[in-house]
Amino acid sequence: xxxxxxxxxxxxxxxxxxxxxxxxxxxxxxxxxxxxxxxxxxxxxxxxxxxxxxxxxxxxxxxxxxxxxxxxxxxxxxxxxxxxxxxxxxxxxxxxxxxxxxxxxxxxxxxxxxxxxxxxxxxxxxxxxxxxxxxxxxxxxxxxxxxxxxxxxxxxxxxxxxxxxxxxxxxxxxxxxxxxxxxxxxxxxxxxxxxxxxxxxxxxxxxxxxxxxxxxxxxxxxxxxxxxxxxxxxxxxxxxxxxxxxxxxxxxxxxxxxxxxxxxxxxxxxxxxxxxxxxxxxxxxxxxxxxxxxxxxxxxxxxxxxxxxxxxxxxxxxxxxxxxxxxxxxxxxxxxxxxxxxxxxxxxxxxxxxxxxxxxxxxxxxxxxxxxxxxxxxxxxxxxxxxxxxxxxxxxxxxxxxxxxxxxxxxxxxxxxxxx
Amino acid sequence: xxxxxxxxxxxxxxxxxxxxxxxxxxxxxxxxxxxxxxxxxxxxxxxxxxxxxxxxxxxxxxxxxxxxxxxxxxxxxxxxxxxxxxxxxxxxxxxxxxxxxxxxxxxxxxxxxxxxxxxxxxxxxxxxxxxxxxxxxxxxxxxxxxxxxxxxxxxxxxxxxxxxxxxxxxxxxxxxxxxxxxxxxxxxxxxxxxxxxxxxxxxxxxxxxxxxxxxxxxxxxxxxxxxxxxxxxxxxxxxxxxxxxxxxxxxxxxxxxxxxxxxxxxxxxxxxxxxxxxxxxxxxxxxxxxxxxxxxxxxxxxxxxxxxxxxxxxxxxxxxxxxxxxxxxxxxxxxxxxxxxxxxxxxxxxxxxxxxxxxxxxxxxxxxxxxxxxxxxxxxxxxxxxxxxxxxxxxxxxxxxxxxxxxxxxxxxxxxxxxxxxxxxxxxxxxxxxxxxxxxxxxxx
Numbered sequence: 001x002x003x004x005x006x007x008x009x010x011x012x013x014x015x016x017x018x019x020x021x022x023x024x025x026x027x028x029x030x031x032x033x034x035x036x037x038x039x040x041x042x043x044x045x046x047x048x049x050x051x052x053x054x055x056x057x058x059x060x061x062x063x064x065x066x067x068x069x070x071x072x073x074x075x076x077x078x079x080x081x082x083x084x085x086x087x088x089x090x091x092x093x094x095x096x097x098x099x100x101x102x103x104x105x106x107x108x109x110x111x112x113x114x115x116x117x118x119x120x121x122x123x124x125x126x127x128x129x130x131x132x133x134x135x136x137x138x139x140x141x142x143x144x145x146x147x148x149x150x151x152x153x154x155x156x157x158x159x160x161x162x163x164x165x166x167x168x169x170x171x172x173x174x175x176x177x178x179x180x181x182x183x184x185x186x187x188x189x190x191x192x193x194x195x196x197x198x199x200x201x202x203x204x205x206x207x208x209x210x211x212x213x214x215x216x217x218x219x220x221x222x223x224x225x226x227x228x229x230x231x232x233x234x235x236x237x238x239x240x241x242x243x244x245x246x247x248x249x250x251x252x253x254x255x256x257x258x259x260x261x262x263x264x265x266x267x268x269x270x271x272x273x274x275x276x277x278x279x280x281x282x283x284x285x286x287x288x289x290x291x292x293x294x295x296x297x298x299x300x301x302x303x304x305x306x307x308x309x310x311x312x313x314x315x316x317x318x319x320x321x322x323x324x325x326x327x328x329x330x331x332x333x334x335x336x337x338x339x340x341x342x343x344x345x346x347x348x349x350x351x352x353x354x355x356x357x358x359x360x361x362x363x364x365x366x367x368x369x370x371x372x373x374x375x376x377x378x379x380x381x382x383x384x385x386x387x388x389x390x391x392x393x394x395x396x397x398x399x400x401x402x403x404x405x406x407x408x409x410x411x412x413x414x415x416x417x418x419x420x
Numbered sequence: 421x422x423x424x425x426x427x428x429x430x431x432x433x434x435x436x437x438x439x440x441x442x443x444x445x446x447x448x449x450x451x452x453x454x455x456x457x458x459x460x461x462x463x464x465x466x467x468x469x470x471x472x473x474x475x476x477x478x479x480x481x482x483x484x485x486x487x488x489x490x491x492x493x494x495x496x497x498x499x500x501x502x503x504x505x506x507x508x509x510x511x512x513x514x515x516x517x518x519x520x521x522x523x524x525x526x527x528x529x530x531x532x533x534x535x536x537x538x539x540x541x542x543x544x545x546x547x548x549x550x551x552x553x554x555x556x557x558x559x560x561x562x563x564x565x566x567x568x569x570x571x572x573x574x575x576x577x578x579x580x581x582x583x584x585x586x587x588x589x590x591x592x593x594x595x596x597x598x599x600x601x602x603x604x605x606x607x608x609x610x611x612x613x614x615x616x617x618x619x620x621x622x623x624x625x626x627x628x629x630x631x632x633x634x635x636x637x638x639x640x641x642x643x644x645x646x647x648x649x650x651x652x653x654x655x656x657x658x659x660x661x662x663x664x665x666x667x668x669x670x671x672x673x674x675x676x677x678x679x680x681x682x683x684x685x686x687x688x689x690x691x692x693x694x695x696x697x698x699x700x701x702x703x704x705x706x707x708x709x710x711x712x713x714x715x716x717x718x719x720x721x722x723x724x725x726x727x728x729x730x731x732x733x734x735x736x737x738x739x740x741x742x743x744x745x746x747x748x749x750x751x752x753x754x755x756x757x758x759x760x761x762x763x764x765x766x767x768x769x770x771x772x773x774x775x776x777x778x779x780x781x782x783x784x785x786x787x788x789x790x791x792x793x794x795x796x797x798x799x800x801x802x803x804x805x806x807x808x809x810x811x812x813x814x815x816x817x818x819x820x821x822x823x824x825x826x827x828x829x830x831x832x833x834x835x836x837x838x839x840x841x842x843x844x845x846x847x848x849x850x851x852x853x854x855x856x857x858x859x860x861x862x863x864x865x
Contacts, residue, residue, distance in 0.1 A: 087721065088721050088722070088723060088724055088726075088727055089721065089722040089723065090722060090723035090724065091723075091724060118721075119721070293752065293753075293755075293756060294752060295535070295751060295752045296535075299531045300531075300841075300845060302834075302838060303534065303535045303538045303755075303834070304538070304817075307817075327721070328719070328720055328721040328722065331718075332718070334814075335759065335814050338814030338815055339756075339759075339814060341814075341815050342809075342814070342815045342816060342817045343817065387814055387815075388762075388813060388814050388815075389759060389762035389763050389765060389766050389812070389814055390762055390765035390766055390812065391766070392766065408730070409720075409729075409730040409731055409732060409767070410730075410732070412700070412728065412730040412732070413700075413730055413732035413735075413736060413767075413768070416700045416701055416703075416736055417700075417732075417736050417739065419701075419703075419704070
């Protein structure tokens with residue numbers, strides 16, 4: 001026993017130089033992938049989980065962390081976020097989300113993520129350890145990047161440089177505006193406009209295919225084009241397209257588009273799946289759902305439509321994860337999941353939708369999303385259920401390293417609570 | 421807002437019958453009285469009022485009994501900052517728009533009312549917007565969905581007026597419309613905002629003394645000509661007389677302090693500071709002035725003056741003795757103010773009663789209606805919200821809502837009515853289609 005360094009969680013040193021190997025014991029382990037383990041242990045070496053169980057013996061010389069009566073969950077993943085890409089909404093100079101032009105597949109989100117953004121420590125203080133950052137604008141906005149919310153540089157934050165190609169699918173009838181301005185475009189005109197846009201999108205894919213062939217054939221005079229080049233992984237089905245499609249008609253057309261172009265897709269922000277659910281299930285198309293705490297799309301929708309939506313997806317057997325589609329509200333991701341539970345989603349499914357489902361949808365289910373051997377030790381240690389507002393996140397580990405939970409909001413609190 | 425859409429929704433939803441207000445007893449609920457503790461018991465409502473609250477009460481023979489075993493009863497939620505049911509929000513052409521009133525633009529068919537009730541809200545302060553240093557008159561309403569605009573007004577609630585500081589009232593002084601179609605409007609700075617308010621109250625004082633002189637002459641039996649009525653200054657005179665409550669939109673600590681001092685200069689009190697995201701920096705001064713603070717739970721970073729926001733704001737102000745409420749300023753947030761209040765437990769460790777006070781008795785005090793609403797006590801209005809779980813849990817949802825002892829929301833009834841509503845909608849849409857076929861298409865206006 002003399003060789004063991006016993007450290008209580010409360011006095012966990014956060015300074016640099018702490019190694020990423022330890023045995024965490026005396027905690028309730030919420031694995032997400034399987035049963036909860038009361039009074040369990042997690043063995044971490046070099047940032048990875050190498051053991052999970054009720055009784056793990058401590059390898060010689062390893063640091064032991066006693067986590068009496070606390071709970072351990074995998075860190076949460078926001079499957080659509082803007083953390084680090086927008087500091088203050090109203091100040092253009094601080095936002096890097098939407099480029100000019102309709103087709104920007106070559107854009108990469110991660111290079112515009114500010115590792116010093118105040119939003120990063122604020123977000124992770126609520127247990128969110130990774131985000132899928134998405135660009136906005138145009139028809140093809142660019143590549144979303146999956147990132148850890150810890151690192152001195154965006155390279156250190158990187159999980160997937162390119163995790164998805166974000167496509168904003170053309171919309172025939174835009175959702176009603178709440179601002180009062182009527183956009184009563186005659187249907188025929190709207191349809192013409194929609195069809196033109198859809199044609200442009202197909203044409204762009206067609207150009208990409210010609211480029212692909214020209215490149216494969218090494219045709220004389222072939223020149224590298226960054227836009228087309230960026231689309232090759234999509235055409236080769238190596239990279240999924242994340243298609244934002246809110247209403248049933250858009251969902252239908254996006255699914256049809258994917259079949260025609262033979263690409264792999266994930267749908268985003270579906271709010272009115274209508275009769276498309278069985279189709280999504282049959283085709284194995286996963287969905288990134290937006291906020292449950294949101295107004296219904298239409299005035300005459302059931303008052304709880306957004307809250308009961310995730311339960312519908314669950315019942316239809318469609319895999320889904322939750323997203324905030326925001327920077328400043330990313331920290332409320334667990335509360336979006338909780339609200340879905342209030343309206344019919346089984347609790348375990350809600351928890352999965354902010355952890356394991358997200359990891360699997362982004363193709364990194366072998367690396368993160370649950371507490372299992374071989375995965376990164378992205379762990380949050382809490383005094384209760386992280387989906388409840390009153391629960392405190394006590395400690396956070398990203399790749400086995402303790403992460404500072406201090407942030408701007410907490411600092412202002414401490415400073416001004418003590419103002420004489 | 422699209423009127424026809426709203427109308428259709430209202431037509432469908434109004435079909436839900438509002439129960440006749442006979443005596444009702446809610447039994448076996450966990451009763452969160454807010455002011456008198458929490459216990460398992462019953463509440464008797466009669467003639468719109470709470471008649472009896474206790475662990476055991478006698479059930480009158482004519483009472484309808486609701487068994488609420490395992491459920492939680494709290495006072496109806498009060499939102500101190502909302503724009504629900506307001507058909508227009510900002511009269512932004514002038515720096516002082518105290519002559520306009522929200523009461524004149526209340527739309528009882530706004531679906532936001534029903535959605536708010538479904539989130540447990542029974543009373544809301546409907547405010548003018550923040551485009552002017554001194555904005556329009558506000559109305560406190562009860563969310564009596566299905567009643568007329570006039571019937572929604574909270575009787576005996578003191579009238580209010582909106583003030584606004586900082587970025588919003590400055591905006592029209594800095595951003596001109598293209599081609600100079602709309603000229604810049606004073607003020608463009610926080611200095612100018614202070615000036616607009618001081619100028620207005622200097623005028624109002626003069627107006628006030630004219631009326632006082634007139635009253636004095638009348639009292640002496642003389643027959644003087646009354647002063648010329650000024651609809652802009654009248655509400656400000658009411659502020660000076662303590663008859664109208666000031667609800668002031670503000671963000672930064674400097675502008676908050678400025679307003680407190682201006683009010684003190686003119687001998688009136690700011691009733692509530694709204695948003696007040698930097699209230700935590702000057703909590704001492706706010707407390708000393710006696711203003712209430714009505715804030716968001718955790719909004720931040722949407723503009724520069726919201727960058728020093730902290731979700732600990734409410735808790736710091738509570739600890740420094742300020743009367744605090746959590747508001748929505750949003751038709752969406754309004755539907756779950758209970759879980760917004762719960763965030764003050766994470767951010768600042770407020771107790772259950774402290775957290776729930778932020779959306780019940782505290783806003784009631786801020787609106788001077790705490791003798792009628794804001795807690796479960798005999799004699800108060802029977803405005804109650806019944807939840808299936810503790811309302812501070814993110815897993816809780818509203819089951820039933822009573823206003824004046826009448827049921828205005830019943831989740832079971834809402835669910836049961838859905839098929840019929842769908843059918844009605846189909847019929848209406850079909851009829852509209854037929855009418856379109858019969859009459860030639862109208863050109864959009």
